[in-house]
Amino acid sequence: MKIDNELETLRKENQLLKELITQWPTAFTYVNPELELAVCKEKADLPPSIQKMTSAQLTAHTNQRLCLSSSAIDSFHHTEAFLSDIFDLVAHHVVFIDEAGIVTLCNLQAAKDHGVNRDEIIGRHLRELVCIPDDQLLTLETARTGIEFIDREVLDKNYGILNTKILWNSDGSIKRVIGTFYFLNAIKEAEKQAIAGRIAAGIAHEIRNPLTTVRGFLQVLQASADPETKSLFQTILIPEIDRANKIISDFLSIAKPAEIRSEHFEVKEFLLNHLGRILESESLLYSIEFQVKIDPTAEGIYILGNKDELLQVFLNLFQNSFQAKNTDPLRIHISCTRQENRLQISFSDNGKGIIPSALHHIFDPFFSTKDSGTGLGLSVSKKIVENHKGTMTASSDENGTIFYLDFPVWEEQR
Template structure:
């Protein structure tokens, strides 16, 4: 191998290292020969080997491995990346196409090597951005393409010693989901603003109804107290719950002793509801939790359990409703299991129980479980559920100190 060939291989390898360094992700790749490539997003590649001999072998790798073999070497790494990555030769033929690109275009993994890029993208050559780099011999940096997919393109060129193109590497970052999330966030802020503005006149109307209630005949006064004012309160409750989902709420986080919160604070409110609705409420707490602390807002967490209690009451069947609350330590979490013996949730409904405004009740707002899930997530916790014909169980996990 002459000097120019060695220099060419060095350059090709350097370009490949730059490509891996620029990828917006982290990974660890263990090679069969015993060395490891570590990539931390925003940092250069780190190459480690288990022995001095392997280090020496790795040091001369850029000088002895041709680029087509380097493609084979990096393929397992690039196949882990959730973006589209393709390598083209000077004729536009794919020498590498990662799994994500093949699958998203409806092709079998590994089936695109040796085929023209147009066979993958299925649009005219003049509209294929990566071919533009071949035609112009210019790299493309962060070009946004506004089509039905909406994505950002970067290309890198690898040249032969005579200046001709050996490879063009294309990386396609799909931005459609990001833009959709941005639009939903804007829509949420607008909706929250509208909801807030609606609540203000409702409060004014409610105040005037209370004022007039004592000045009208009893029949009209009963209409105010039994229909109009309760409906305004219901509308205000819906708006309050919606705002709890649509925008961050101010919370009063504090370190709380798990035993005190459950035994002395929470159970007081739940027992009142249980007595009112003739519910058999059982609290089973592992004594170890008296030594556990977690960060939380007691008022918000109370709201979660009151929502779960209300759901259980609404799901009561012909048997007396029984609710069991089990509390235990699970690894680094405080786990609360809230189970009832109600009628359960049908499978076709169960998948949507945490969706806002989803309700099977004519009088329900469909926001109780949505708000509860949001509150637990704001506590860095997790709220899940399972259900069958024998009842429904909710699992709450909160990180503990």
């Protein structure tokens, strides 16, 4: 019985593969020298056949396992169009070139990482896609020499792992060279930033220690100083040291992962009673129109996190909105909705907005558009949100700015 089941499974697998090859839109020959057999599909609309290969035929196909027949030339473009939609789902680079180095297929990930329009790069030379001299392009080298690369590390400006595969014509010429590239620039950059962060964190610690010592001596000297000098200590010297310490603490909160004392709390209660009361009093003080709106889909949902840290995030956003107000009365709206298993909180204002060139850098440490800003408020806020397993993004135009905070949700307290 077991043997019969295995035979039936094998029969179904063979039938499936035969149907797949029958549906394939081009004619081809696939050779397996070890088995001394070849799968031949003479016409696009005919089923394949399996043929015994002679010694001469095997010698001719030593470096050519897969060959396109001459009848497939016209239909191969349809195959590439068919494959293009599939390769667009691949997270790595997939590029086809012909023997002259002209790009015939480029998936979306390759076009995105190289900053080009995918439709415009088709029909142009590979060098225009990667912006590297021809003698450094290994895919072109494969087209010139017929030598394929397997897991070849590329160390030029586009760092990663390259594989190339040749698709042969039946006459022995190259029809296509397929290049797949595991693009590692982002990972390399992240490693550099991690190293820089650890170095900077160590420097920050070394700076804070003498600052603490200096502050202690200033407090001792302040006690015996005359009134005028004492005022200098109280209004300038000690506050400036405290400000420097605050900047260092904010920076360290970005550079080092924080341990969060977490609890489950209801979002509606947090936004209306915990955060809302604080921001309402500030809004009354500065004549700001403040509103919190909870969508029915977000009621009864809990967040796992630290209330005080999330409160600091919204206070930072409130302060930024206040500093970005224009001549119109300032409006600040907070809304909360549920999107499947995620909770989205938006914080919007009608301020003067953020210029497009700066919008991509607002979460970078020490980046600020204000003369007196440290550039750490939004960096710290984003770090807090990420520590809560959330994400923080922003959009802005001349009508104002919106920050989006997404968190995982719980239906009830656990």
